[in-house]
Amino acid sequence: MLDATGNYTGQIADRATAHADGLWHKAVVLFIISPDRQRVLLQKRNQSKKLWPGLWDVGVGGHVDAGEFGYQAIVREAAEELGLQLSEHDPLFIGCSTSSQDLGSIKDNHFNEYYVLERDFDPSTLALQVEEVDEARWFDLADLTTRIQNNYDGITDEAGCWQYLLKYLEA
Secondary structure, three states: OEOOOOOEOOOOOOHHHHHHHOOEEEEEEEEEEOOOOOEEEEEEEOOOOOOOOOOEEOOEEEEOOOOOOHHHHHHHHHHHHHOOOOOOOOOEEEEEEEEEEEEOOEEEEEEEEEEEEEOOOOHHHOOOOOOOEEEEEEEEHHHHHHHHHOOOOOEOOOHHHHHHHHHHHHO
8 A cells, every 4th residue: 555645555445445545555557559559459348347337447447456566467458358368668767656446435535557468359358357347349549539639538538638648648
């Protein structure tokens, strides 16, 4: 766990405790984009998820486990959620932010790390983690940008996250 300024506390808690007590912890996001930067791979969150069930979300996301660095967590999460095998050198770190949301029973206080993977593949070849992901598919960048502008139409409303992606694609 971390304190509100991002320093390690030495405390270890599971996800349920961290969210129930509003403990600060690290989360990671992997944007998967096509090499021509015109498509973004999104995953559709499983209907049983507590947050944003059935909505389209970033390619990969998750929490950093005790003893892990963010890049290690993103490699693990990519394998778990999509069956996508990455090396520690594949994801490109592009930045970080904090986010704090009170969602009723979930108090989500994150230090977010953002990564990008530029790769092209057929999403039907992915091995989706059925408890987490219902579907994965490519979205045209123009379609995704329109969804963001239209109050996050059909996608998660994590504004800071999507802004990181758009900023990266502008570069």
